[in-house]
Amino acid sequence: MSSIDWKGLPFGYFKTDYNVRCYYIDGKWGELEVSDSEYITMHMAATCLHYGQEAFEGMKAFTGKDGKVRIFRLDENGKRMNRSAVGLMMPEVPAELFRKAILKAVKMNIKYVPPYGEGASLYVRPLLIGTGAQVGVKPAKEYMFMVFVGPVGPYFKEGFNPVKMQIVRDYDRAAPLGTGSIKVGGNYAASLRASERAHDEGYASCIFLDAKEKKYIDEAGPANFFGIKNNTYITPDSVSILPSITNMSLRTIAEEIGMKVERRHVPVEELETFEECGACGTAAVISPICKIVDRDSGKVYQYCKDGHVGPISEKLYNRLKGIQEGIEEDKYGWITFVE
Ligand SMILES: Cc1ncc(COP(=O)(O)O)c(C=O)c1O
Known part of the structure; x- marks a missing residue:
């Protein structure tokens, strides 16, 4: 049209x-x-x-x-x-x-x-x-x-460009044995106040921590989180996050390109050690994260310092997008054609 x-x-x-x-x-x-x-x-x-x-x-x-x-x-x-x-x-x-x-x-x-x-x-x-x-x-x-x-159009107006995120502790998105791992509207209602505040304070989204101990990364708003270091793709394993299908696909691609994949608790302090970080989900595939600010301590974690997206995030993104757009081979049978 x-x-x-x-x-x-x-x-x-x-x-x-x-x-x-x-x-x-x-x-x-x-x-x-x-x-x-x-x-x-x-x-x-x-x-x-x-x-x-x-x-x-x-x-x-x-x-x-x-x-x-x-x-x-x-x-x-x-x-x-x-x-x-x-x-x-x-x-x-x-x-x-x-x-x-x-x-x-x-x-x-x-x-x-x-x-x-x-x-x-x-x-x-x-x-x-x-x-x-x-x-x-x-x-x-x-x-x-x-x-x-x-x-x-793209979920984040930045598109495939680095975004800033904010760690929050005064709101939880989901309880540990609650409904965080399923896609019920209530989880999103629970996230609204923290998300809107993050937007107002200049961030693309907020990062929720595990509700019980507030030690580990749960989710990056309506997306999963991943970090990259030492040729390893690391993503939180938590009972209260939504198992992202994009994340699942990126893990497969990471292995395909010779990376190790770890799904485990990701302590907040580990943010310091990542070479690249991103949020992943259907809306944006990958939103590379350039900066994470801890709202309580004020601590700043900085990635892609010169404003450039990290090379591994870019590689993962291009492969996934390539499959979605028919440029790359769909060797896993991820695509359904509309005929
Ligand atoms: C809370 C939450 N986490 C993660 C995701 C990403 O999941 P997917 O990759 O399946 O879109 C979404 C989006 O659907 C979400 O709403």
Whole structure:
């Protein structure tokens, strides 16, 4: 569509033509339906509204250099949505239904998939919500699964350029045995105050520490954290972080290019020893971090000193982006073509 300014797109909501929906009633999923409405009607006592019984996902579709549209790691997103479903006592979405819904939503809005080379993509947002009425704290009996899509620009306005982050201790995103490892809206509600404050104080995002001891790095806002030193890719292992599919993919690529990979606790003091640091997630793939400031002690950790992105982050980024855009071989079967 020539009227869309692809290069100027924010990472935000964009109205497209259709979305798809499916209802779970009487213990089973119905047929996939197509809607042109941006609204959903539901019971005012729906569990998603009162008790947070909802989960979502996020993935992207890209136009490759060859003009074909590719979706990145669709099935992994489906698996993660089902882990969220189990965690929140919601019915799982069968893998086949998940796949069909995503492909249908993308195909019906194919004109909104940004062309190759514009730095934009089509964001795909699956959503699973408890729609049945309950007043006591109980799982609903009825659910809705839907998928909407929209073209987006980069999440961080800096794009693949270094960002500044802030370590916080006065807010936690998720409790150690809570819902941090699943994609429920409540985790994001819990992160809003700290994130907005970080923005106001001039940072792209805040870094949350483990809620129990406040010793280890958990997550970099809505992204996982990684550090690089001695040819090793190091990323936090924590029960309260969302297992990022981008991070999972970067670990595979790191091994492929001959690096060691460690998933373990990452103490805050270790920040001093990293050669490169980054945040990773669907939105930006990698946001290299140039500076981390500890909000309590004022301590500053500096990376990519002359403003340049570290060579390993760049290599990892290019390989992953290359697979997403069909420039590099997809030897792991991460891509689903939209035909
Ligand atoms: C809290 C949180 N952590 C990490 C990620 C990155 O996950 P992924 O790479 O699957 O997008 C996201 C984004 O989905 C997130 O919301």
